Amino acid sequence: AVCIQVINPNTDPGMTETIGAAARAAAAPGTEILAVCPAEGVPSIEGHFDEAVAAIGVLEQIKAGRERGVDGHVIACFGDPGLLAARELAQAPVIGIAEAAMHMATLVATRFSIVTTLPRTLIIARHLLRQYGFSEHCAALHAIDLPVLALEDGSGRAQHMVRERCIQAMRQDGCGAIVLGCGGMASLARELTQELRMPVIDGVGAAVKMVESLAALGLSTSKYGDLAWPERKALSGKFQSLHPC
Numbered sequence: 001a002v003c004i005q006v007i008n009p010n011t012d013p014g015m016t017e018t019i020g021a022a023a024r025a026a027a028a029p030g031t032e033i034l035a036v037c038p039a040e041g042v043p044s045i046e047g048h049f050d051e052a053v054a055a056i057g058v059l060e061q062i063k064a065g066r067e068r069g070v071d072g073h074v075i076a077c078f079g080d081p082g083l084l085a086a087r088e089l090a091q092a093p094v095i096g097i098a099e100a101a102m103h104m105a106t107l108v109a110t111r112f113s114i115v116t117t118l119p120r121t122l123i124i125a126r127h128l129l130r131q132y133g134f135s136e137h138c139a140a141l142h143a144i145d146l147p148v149l150a151l152e153d154g155s156g157r158a159q160h161m162v163r164e165r166c167i168q169a170m171r172q173d174g175c176g177a178i179v180l181g182c183g184g185m186a187s188l189a190r191e192l193t194q195e196l197r198m199p200v201i202d203g204v205g206a207a208v209k210m211v212e213s214l215a216a217l218g219l220s221t222s223k224y225g226d227l228a229w230p231e232r233k234a235l236s237g238k239f240q241s242l243h244p245c
């Protein structure tokens with residue numbers, strides 16, 4: 001059986017539960033999902049500073065998951081914070097939800113749009129599109145202009161805004177698919193896909209299936225070349241616990 005550690009890089013318990021449920025809904029029978037979040041950090045990730053803080057917690061969780069012997073790791077924040085650093089620290093596959101959703105979208109449509117939370121995080125999605133080579137595949141990026149944790153306030157307002165922006169994107173962007181730009185939107189994908197009759201893709205489920213596929217193919221993070229274990233050196237203070245071995 002495959003065991004996948006799904007890391008919510010922010011520390012919000014409700015979002016960790018939302019993400020864990022979406023991961024379990026996508027997982028194959030027999031795949032175990034360990035939904036975790038950092039013990040310390042930021043309650044939501046809404047910019048470059050938040051991402052830098054969250055990345056340390058991601059690395060701590062990656063190390064814990066490796067020591068537990070998980071078969072793969074998912075970084076369940078749309079900025080994919082700490083992704084390459086995590087791959088240096090990991091032996092198993094490490095998949096970010098932005099890269100997973102973007103890859104999946106290119107397999108079902110020639111162009112996709114992205115719907116995320118605060119406008120200030122759009123630049124992070126733009127940077128990832130360029131880094132992953134998908135800039136040409138992205139028709140447009142939209143923000144619902146609500147904070148990340150509005151998705152967990154129980155009012156349904158953020159979910160309503162996501163639906164509205166997806167419908168707008170479908171009508172205006174010339175896209176064939178939509179990527180949901182937040183781990184906290186994961187539970188909306190299936191119903192929006194059915195209602196809009198267009199692939200609306202959640203990166204949590206996409207990443208879980210990619211880890212399962214890599215495990216089934218016997219593939220894991222390459223430790224040959226620039227994702228090899230970090231260079232050996234003395235880490236000081238609070239970073240000592242991160243030591244790769």
Ligand SMILES: O=C(O)C[C@H]1NC(=O)NC1=O
Nearest residue numbers: 044045077078117182183
């Ligand atoms: O970038 C965003 O808007 C969403 C991103 N922030 C967060 O705390 N989890 C996420 O997926």
